[in-house]
Amino acid sequence: MTKLSRSFVRERELIIVDAEVVGPANTTNARLVLDTGAAATTLVPELIEDLGYTRRDSFKKAKVHTAVGEEKGYWLRVAEFSVLGVTTPNFAVTVFPLGHQNIDGLVGMNFLRHFNFEVRPAERRILVELIKR
Amino acid sequence: MDAAKQVAPNETEPLSWAEICARYPDQYVCLVDVEAVELGSPEIKTGRVVGCGPTRRAAFDPIRDLGAKYPRHSVRFTGVCTEPLIRPSLVIDDETLEILRS
Numbered sequence: 001m002t003k004l005s006r007s008f009v010r011e012r013e014l015i016i017v018d019a020e021v022v023g024p025a026n027t028t029n030a031r032l033v034l035d036t037g038a039a040a041t042t043l044v045p046e047l048i049e050d051l052g053y054t055r056r057d058s059f060k061k062a063k064v065h066t067a068v069g070e071e072k073g074y075w076l077r078v079a080e081f082s083v084l085g086v087t088t089p090n091f092a093v094t095v096f097p098l099g100h101q102n103i104d105g106l107v108g109m110n111f112l113r114h115f116n117f118e119v120r121p122a123e124r125r126i127l128v129e130l131i132k133r
Numbered sequence: 134m135d136a137a138k139q140v141a142p143n144e145t146e147p148l149s150w151a152e153i154c155a156r157y158p159d160q161y162v163c164l165v166d167v168e169a170v171e172l173g174s175p176e177i178k179t180g181r182v183v184g185c186g187p188t189r190r191a192a193f194d195p196i197r198d199l200g201a202k203y204p205r206h207s208v209r210f211t212g213v214c215t216e217p218l219i220r221p222s223l224v225i226d227d228e229t230l231e232i233l234r235s
Contacts, residue, residue, distance in 0.1 A: 006173040014218065018175040026200045029167065029207040031175050033218065039233055040223050046189040050208065052200070060228065064221035071221065075232060085173055092232050096221050101161075101214040110233045 004085040004128040008034065015119065017107060017126070020087075022080035023051025030104035032083065034119070034126070038108035040094045041081070047104050048076065048095050062094045071096060083107050084128050086115055142195065143183070150177040157185045159212035161192035165203045180207070 009016040015034040020027060021043065030047055040062075058074035065071075073096035081091035088111065098105065116129040144165075153162055164180035184195035189208050196203045223229070 007171055007176075009175050012218075016175050018169065018173055026203065027205045029205075031209070035220065038220065038223070039225060040229075042221065046193075047208070050189075050193050050197075050206075060232070062229070063224040065224065066219050066221050068219075075229075092235065094221075094223060098218065098221070100216055100218050101210040101212065103214075103218060106220065 001132070002130040004130070006084045006126050006128065007124055008126055010121065010124060011102070014103075015121075015126075016103070017083055019105075019107065020080075020082040021047070021051060021078050023048075023053055023078060025052025026050070031102065032105045032107045033103055034112075035106040035108055036112065038106045039110065041091070041106060041108040041111050042094045042096055042098070043078075043105040044098055045073075045095050048078075051078065053078070058095070062096070064094075064096055081111065083111060084117065084126055086111075086128065086130065088114070145182045147179045147181055149179055153177075153180065153182060154211040157182065157211050159210075160185050160187055161189045161208055161210050163192040163196060164207045164209060165196070165205065167205075167207050177207075177209070 016031050017034050019030045019032045021030055058076045060075040062073045062075050073094055076095055077090050077092050081088050115131055118127040162182050163184035165183050167180040168178045170176040170178045184192045186192045192208050
């Protein structure tokens with residue numbers, strides 16, 4: 001069984017991890033919050049545009065409730081999405097603004113459910129156990 | 134000119150993250166040749182600045198059409214955002230549930 005270890009940054013008590021996202025124009029690294037309370041992985045629109053995608057590449061509209069009301073975004077598949085040493089091709093993300101300058105999105109359970117992981121806050125490390133299917 | 138040979142007009146030498154923050158305070162910077170503190174870490178050790186500005190878009194604009202020259206980049210904010218993160222709550226219908234399970 002393959003085990004990986006990655007460090008994270010604790011910022012304002014959020015767990016920030018590095019992501020690599022591949023699009024048609026280029027590849028970018030992003031700062032994402034590890035969020036086990038989020039069903040879907042979310043990326044901000046500006047990051048998606050930098051990768052060479054537009055809203056026309058979306059395959060479904062999405063809707064979220066925020067503290068200020070309802071907001072409309074969309075679903076899109078990025079060519080490749082990597083976090084914690086795990087890479088998924090053709091990965092579905094929701095695209096919404098988060099209104100936070102230091103955060104590019106959230107890693108949600110639609111990505112995290114594919115492996116086991118253990119958060120070790122005091123060590124600022126996340127241990128990942130890949131599962132053979 | 135061949136796009137692959139074009140270079141962002143203001144590309145810097147490799148700078149440490151502390152130097153980047155000091156030189157470009159409270160703004161977005163677009164970085165290339167980024168070296169992380171360790172593999173997979175979100176902490177930046179060094180990088181070259183190829184764009185900066187008050188918005189993410191402004192920082193990325195100098196290399197927007199230079200994907201061949203700069204195939205990998207990272208846009209970061211050098212200041213500290215004190216706004217609370219408002220996490221969106223996704224409205225999940227049956228179709229959305231299928232996507233989440235795929």
